[in-house]
Amino acid sequence: MKRTLCMVLITVPFVFGQINWTKHTITSSFDGASWVHAADFNGDDYMDIVGAAWEAGDVAWWENDGNENFTEHTLTSAFNGVSCVYAADLDTDDDMDILATAYLANAIRWWENDGTGSFTEHTIAPGFGGAYSVFVIDLDDDGDMDVLGAGRTANTIAWWENDGEEHWTWHPIDTNLLDASCVFAVDVNGDELIDVLGAGGSAHELTWYEQYGSLQFFRRVIDADFGGATSVYAADLNDDEDVDVLGAAWSANDIAQYDNDGSEHFTKTVIDGSFLGAGYVSATDIDGDTDLDILAVAWYLDDICWWEDGVTKHYITSDFDYAHSAYAVDVDGDTDTDIVGAAFNDDMIAWWESDVVGIVEENVNEVSQNTSSAAITCGPLYTGDGSYQVYDITGRTVAPSTLKPGVYFIKTDGNVVQKIIKIK
Numbered sequence: 001m002k003r004t005l006c007m008v009l010i011t012v013p014f015v016f017g018q019i020n021w022t023k024h025t026i027t028s029s030f031d032g033a034s035w036v037h038a039a040d041f042n043g044d045d046y047m048d049i050v051g052a053a054w055e056a057g058d059v060a061w062w063e064n065d066g067n068e069n070f071t072e073h074t075l076t077s078a079f080n081g082v083s084c085v086y087a088a089d090l091d092t093d094d095d096m097d098i099l100a101t102a103y104l105a106n107a108i109r110w111w112e113n114d115g116t117g118s119f120t121e122h123t124i125a126p127g128f129g130g131a132y133s134v135f136v137i138d139l140d141d142d143g144d145m146d147v148l149g150a151g152r153t154a155n156t157i158a159w160w161e162n163d164g165e166e167h168w169t170w171h172p173i174d175t176n177l178l179d180a181s182c183v184f185a186v187d188v189n190g191d192e193l194i195d196v197l198g199a200g201g202s203a204h205e206l207t208w209y210e211q212y213g214s215l216q217f218f219r220r221v222i223d224a225d226f227g228g229a230t231s232v233y234a235a236d237l238n239d240d241e242d243v244d245v246l247g248a249a250w251s252a253n254d255i256a257q258y259d260n261d262g263s264e265h266f267t268k269t270v271i272d273g274s275f276l277g278a279g280y281v282s283a284t285d286i287d288g289d290t291d292l293d294i295l296a297v298a299w300y301l302d303d304i305c306w307w308e309d310g311v312t313k314h315y316i317t318s319d320f321d322y323a324h325s326a327y328a329v330d331v332d333g334d335t336d337t338d339i340v341g342a343a344f345n346d347d348m349i350a351w352w353e354s355d356v357v358g359i360v361e362e363n364v365n366e367v368s369q370n371t372s373s374a375a376i377t378c379g380p381l382y383t384g385d386g387s388y389q390v391y392d393i394t395g396r397t398v399a400p401s402t403l404k405p406g407v408y409f410i411k412t413d414g415n416v417v418q419k420i421i422k423i424k
Contacts, residue, residue, distance in 0.1 A: 019287060021316050021339070021352040026070045031056035033342040033349055038329040039087035039096040042117035047331050050098055051342055051349045052082040059085060059100045062349070063117065068332050075111050075119055080104035088136035090145050091166055099124075101131035101149060108134055108149050108160075124168050129154030133182045139194050140215055150180040150198060157183055157198040157209070173209050173217050178202035181230045188234065188243045189264050197222075199229040199247065206232055206247045206258070222266050227252035233282045237292050237310060248278040248296055255281055255296050257310055271307055276300035284328040286337050288356055290391070290409045295339070297323040304341050304352075316352050321345035335407045335421055 027033075032055030041048045046064040053060070057080045062070035081104030090097040095115040101108050106129050111119035125131065130153030139146040139159055147160040147168070156175045160168040174180070179202035188195040193211040200207070204227050209217035223229070228251030237244040238259060245258040245266060253276050258266035272278075277299030286293040286306050294307040304316040304326050317323070322345035331338040336356035342349055391409045408420050 019314065020355045022355070023317065024068065024351050024353060026062050026349040026351065027072060028346065028348045030058065030060070030342075030347050030349055032344055033324065033347055034082065034344060035084045035325045036327050036340050036342040036349055037085050037087045038327055038331070038340055041087075041096050041098075041113060043095060043115055046333065047329055048117075049331075049340055049349060049351070050085050050087055052085045052100055053347070054081055054083060054103075054344065057082055057102070057105075059098065059111070061098065061117075064331070066333075068351075073117065076109075076121065079107070079109065083132045084134050086134050086136060088145060090136060090147075090162075092144060099134050099136065099147065101128075101134045103130050103132055103152060105131070106151075106153075107131055108147065110147075112166075122166065124160055125149060125170065128158070129156070132180070135183050135185055137185045137194055139185065139196075141194070148183045148185055148196060150183040152179050152181055152201070155180055155200075157196060159196070171215070174198065174207070174219055177205065177207065182232050184232050184234055186234045186243055188260070190242065197232045197234055197245065199232040201228050201230055201250070203229070204249075204252075205229055206245065208245070208264075210264075220264070222258055223247065223256070223268060226254065226256070230278070231280045235283045235292055237283060239291070246281045246283060246294060248275075248281040250277050250279055250299065253278055253298075255294065255307075257294070271310060272296075272305075272313065275303070275305075279323075280325050282326075282328065284337060286328060286339075286354070288336060288407065295326055295328055297326050297341070299324060299344075302343075304339060317341070320348070320350070330406075
């Protein structure tokens, strides 16, 4: 069956090479900067930044004026040992809220956004020992967003069920994961139920918890010898249509990939075994070639690095003192992937601008004159016979009817057809 995608877009060839990064400091006085995330918090279509400062007890966000000038707004200065921040539409009112965990305050809180960037504080978990990591997903498939947390001194992975009005019911998943440091959730085994992953620092383990119905979870170990496991992430890293796992281990100094054979048997490959103080790992398409790359930080090396297609190592920075967290996002709206980072000893939130060539609406006339390298299509894009999928730059499948301006990739019957840049 022939299919069409109706949009105004530019199709471009794939051109790859070494990425150069330009550092921009957002703040250098954020005491003990520990975590960073990004979203549009005030509905102006510009990417804002949110950060956590462990020493200061601060949660703050920086408003982007569209020219990457950032104005700081403090949400709290009394959340002791704030360890993680996360952005999600928690109350499903079409704006982005903010969540944070605090190791010393033993709590998970969220800040409700009124849509203009004004926030009201609420508590989800007031007594969650050593709260260290938070993740948001609709775990029970009831149409509202639930919250997952990892508590280091509680040795617990748990979730809080949302009743649809942001009243929270606690459900433990694992109360014996020593030094539970990270939590993530995705459908690992393709059964359309959301599974949960965890990292236990003192347990030296990466685990996943298979949901098998009625929100019951069966504990499975991915790696039982991963010293100081501190970060876990999951995505289809090798494009074989099953979910693989990434891990960072601070005492083993490892960044590792675990390839899923389709039956949830995982084969470990050490991507980097000398990444001292490996503290964070994730995956996204950094170079725009449709493959997922690996992004990670090394606490003791002051490094933020990425591995092209999980193989070739590149440095974003090597002098970000006690680099603690990183996040991949298009900060400046030029359709490529930039990197935001938090450095604990530098007290710094900064972003690195990628020089990968992007195309924005103002460039349409210039591009249209060079038809050998790009083509403009107004109206339907014909994808031919067969099935197709559309992916965003993070590798997530998106519905064509929901596409906003940005970069996408079309695959027909599993093969990349073209890269598209939607401009309207």
